[in-house]
Amino acid sequence: MSENGGTRRALEDSKNAGRKSTDLRSTLATAYVYGRGFIVVLLVIAAAIGCAPTWRGSVGAVLGKDNRTGRVFVRDAPPGMPAERAGIRPDDELTAIDDAPVGKMTPEQVHEKLAGDVGSKVKLTVRRAGEASKDVVLERGPLRGEAK
Numbered sequence: 524m525s526e527n528g529g530t531r532r533a534l535e536d537s538k539n540a541g542r543k544s545t546d547l548r549s550t551l552a553t554a555y556v557y558g559r560g561f562i563v564v565l566l567v568i569a570a571a572i573g574c575a576p577t578w579r580g581s582v583g584a585v586l587g588k589d590n591r592t593g594r595v596f597v598r599d600a601p602p603g604m605p606a607e608r609a610g611i612r613p614d615d616e617l618t619a620i621d622d623a624p625v626g627k628m629t630p631e632q633v634h635e636k637l638a639g640d641v642g643s644k645v646k647l648t649v650r651r652a653g654e655a656s657k658d659v660v661l662e663r664g665p666l667r668g669e670a671k
Contacts, residue, residue, distance in 0.1 A: 580641035580663040582606045586617060586633065593626040595633060597649075605664045611649060618656055619648035639663050 583604025588595050595617045600607040617625055620636040628636070639645060643663050650656040 578641045578665065579638060580665045581634075581637050581639070582611075582645060582647070582661050583664055583666075584611060584617075584637075588630060588633075595625045595628075605661045609659045609661050611647070611659065612651070614652065616650045617647060618650055619646075621646050622648070637663075641665050 583601060584597050584606035585599040585601075586595055587598045597606070597611055597613050597615045597617065599613055600611045617633075619625060620633065623636065625633055625636075637645065641663055644660055645663060647659050647661060648656050649659055
């Protein structure tokens with residue numbers, strides 16, 4: 524298959540039968556097979572047709588759930604991550620994500636609510652021992668060890 528045919532096929536795949544794709548990983552993987560130089564071309568075309576690639580991230584906190592009570596606590600807020608920069612510390616209790624109480628959420632639901640595009644915002648309601656609950660708005664960052 525020619526490089527032009529590969530590029531055309533990758534773009535057609537990304538449109539997914541007329542629906543704009545927000546994830547170009549498969550398109551970029553296809554383009555890689557046909558030559559790395561075409562990835563730049565695909566990114567420019569993707570931006571022009573409105574399907575720029577996304578980069579998923581989170582708040583950068585390690586959480587633990589007390590199975591007996593359903594309460595969710597911060598186990599770690601690594602230095603330099605969004606949670607730490609916002610002042611969240613180990614042993615803080617996470618009570619809500621975007622106003623949704625976390626007590627009845629599964630760990631997977633908590634993870635899904637915290638995950639989002641890098642640069643997007645999420646509101647956490649946090650309670651520290653001996654203090655009133657407070658809302659903290661964080662900007663999601665890349666997962667540790669991932670670079671763009």
